[in-house]
Amino acid sequence: MRAPYASDPEKSRGRLVAEPPSAHRSAFQRDRDRIIHASAFRRLKHKTQVFVEHEGDHYRTRLTHSIEVAQVGRTIAKVLGLDEELTEAVALAHDLGHTPFGHTGEDALADLMAPWGGFDHNAQAVRIVTHLEQHYAEFDGLNLTWETLEGLAKHNGPVMGDVPEVLAEYTARHDLELHTHASAEAQVAALADDIAYNHHDLLDGLRAGLFTADDICALPIVGPAFAEVDRRYPDLAEDRRRYEALRRVFGVMVEDVLRESSARLAGAHARSADEIRCLGAPVVRFSDQVFAELRQVRAFLFDNMYRHPTxxxxxxxxxxxxxxxxxxxxxxxxxxxxxxxxxxxxxxxxxxxxxxxxxxxxxxxxxxxxxxxxxxxxx
Structure with a gap:
């Protein structure tokens, strides 16, 4: 059942260029489908997550990561009574603006473009879907709904202060209200992103031999997951042991977001998606305890994976x-x-x-x- 604070495709603020509605798809379904068929989406299969694309067939790419984010996002959105298609659209498009070589490429372009208006991958995603994809006869970009564009621009929170130039240029034509939080659906996509990379960076790091299972068993959330697997399956092969443990880590993160977000949404008493935007704080979140524990996990990954010599x-x-x-x-x-x-x-x-x-x-x-x-x- 749709919650009162969910985004309603029937009440969408529309597209920059008006189009007749689809006979068989909601406005947000149509957005999702256009994203999947975009050239930029296909290119994600050869863009790195942490490892360069050619280093191994089993490591995540931006494409496989985006699919995982969409899967997590749909699950959370369904439980919270949100619009699954809008969540999925934002999740699938959230990394479209990434450069080759991940954050290394982004950092280089941001430095090089500093005299020319800067570079930001979230803003670049908006630029891609509003301008650079040029396939349609009547408009540049994909002509997505306001809600999907808003989610791309500010799924990580309001964009304040030094607004990226390309985002400022677009919002001058089609105001995305950068000063507010995004819809609950976009907030779900952002948390699904965190869940996906926390999980798969651990798995990919183990596969690459950058650290061992023993190394991460001292971490919160991770250690208890391995201990549970060892109690239940004492003779499990190592690759299965890792997978079973890390899928439990995955489950802990999802369940925590569902509990915390359900409580925050109930306490907010919001009656519309716009009321969610104006609350002044995100309502889709980890609990303080799990957030603090995940900071320890990320610190480990930063030191032992992202800063690894290779x-x-x-x-x-x-x-x-x-x-x-x-x-x-x-x-x-x-x-x-x-x-x-x-x-x-x-x-x-x-x-x-x-x-x-x-x-x-x-x-x-x-x-x-x-x-x-x-x-x-x-x-």
Missing amino acids: VKEMRVTSDKVVRELFAAYQADTALLPAAWRDEVRALSPQGRARAVSDYIAGMTDRFALHAHKGLTQAK
Whole structure:
């Protein structure tokens, strides 16, 4: 049953370009479907999560991560009485703006674009679905509903202070009310993101041999999960032991979000999605205890995975690739594909930098490596 504070597709604030409704799909279902069919969504299969795409077939990519986030989000949304399709749409699109090489690529582009309006992957996701996807006859982008765009822009909370340039430009045309919190559905997508990466980074780190099960058994939530599995299945093979333990960690996070969020929603007495936006604080959250415990897990992963020498070595290479591609395309726009080259020539220096940033941000890991190799060999 739909809760009174759930987003209602029948009451959507609509699309920037008006369209007749679909005969068979809600407005949010239509958004989800357009995202799945977008070129940027397909490219996620070759964009890194932590490991570079070619390092192993079993590690998460941005695509598999996004699918996992959508699955978790739908589960939580259903229990809380929220709109599952809106949650899924935001979850599937939340990483569309990521560069090749994950946060390393983003950090490099943010530094390079600092004189030209900056770079932020959430803002870039909005730019992709409102401008860069150019397949439809009547509009640029995917012409998503206001609610889905709002969720992309501020699923992590209000966007205050120094608003990314590309987000400010779009919201000047289509006000996403950046100063408020997003819908409960978008908040669910944000927490589903946390749950998914907390779970799979542990699993991927174990698979990669960056740490052992013994190393993480000292962690809260994780240690008790392994202990329970060892009590129930004392002779379990190690790969099954890991999986059983970490799926229990997954369950602890989901159940905690459901308990805490149910209590907060009941206490808020909200009667509409707009009332959720105006509460001044998120209503979909971990409990204080589990949040504190997860901070310990993230600190472990930061020290033992994200700062691991093999990962750091990859990041040095990735940073170099992004910076040298940016410098080359800025210096000689003839190196860009013809479809980009003709448009870039007529732009101002700031517009040219943004176009180069858009082009690099849209690259997959392997395409960026291939492009960089081509530039290097041409010298």
